[in-house]
Amino acid sequence: MDDELVGYAGLGFTAGPPQAEAEVHTIGVDPAYQGKGIGKALLAALLDTADEVHATVFLEVRTDNEPAIGLYEKAGFATVGLRKRYYRPSMADAYTMKRDPR
Ligand SMILES: CC(C)(COP(=O)(O)OP(=O)(O)OC[C@H]1O[C@@H](n2cnc3c(N)ncnc32)[C@H](O)[C@@H]1OP(=O)(O)O)[C@@H](O)C(=O)NCCC(=O)NCCS
Incomplete structure (x- = not known):
């Protein structure tokens, strides 16, 4: 259905240009719709916004969340801390x- 909510994602800026920083707050896709590219599209939209001001982007993810870690690594994220x-x-x-900024 066109008006059905199947996922959401949020980005928060913690610093502005010239050394902009942002945090991915959450990304979630309805389990019935996972594995169809929706998470990738949501993250890409957030990163397009971050890239407009060349922001460094951070996030936290559970160490056992393999699907999310895979999604983030493909988008250019690297693990920097535990x-x-x-x-x-x-x-x-x-x-x-x-x-890193793009
Ligand atoms: C993480 C999540 C948002 C991914 O959304 P999705 O729409 O299923 O993901 P996509 O179909 O766009 O897949 C994008 C990439 O994620 C990874 N991925 C997705 N599902 C995966 C799975 N079951 N196992 C391993 N990697 C997986 C892959 O790298 C995939 O890329 P590929 O299709 O080129 O292989 C979704 O699994 C989710 O909502 N999980 C519960 C909430 C959550 O953990 N959010 C993250 C909190 S930090």
Whole structure:
């Protein structure tokens, strides 16, 4: 259906030009619609916005979230840190990932 919400994504800027920085806040796709390129398209839209001001982009992702890590690596993110017990209440660990300015 044209008016059905099947995914969402958010980007927040933490600094403006000339050394702009942004964070991917979340990306989620309805499980019934995963694996169809929607997550890739949502992330690409966020990164287009970041690239307009040549922002460095950061995000956190659970260390066991292989689909998300794969999505982010293909978009140019690299793991730059590990945050132990980052998530509450699960206390799961997170990787910090970074994509250099484009
Ligand atoms: C992560 C998520 C947003 C991906 O959305 P999606 O629409 O299914 O992803 P796409 O179909 O666009 O796939 C993009 C890439 O993600 C990776 N990917 C997606 N599903 C995967 C899976 N089951 N296993 C491994 N990699 C996977 C692949 O690298 C894929 O690229 P490819 O198709 O060229 O192989 C989706 O799985 C999701 O909503 N997960 C739950 C919420 C979540 O974990 N969000 C991230 C929080 S940091």
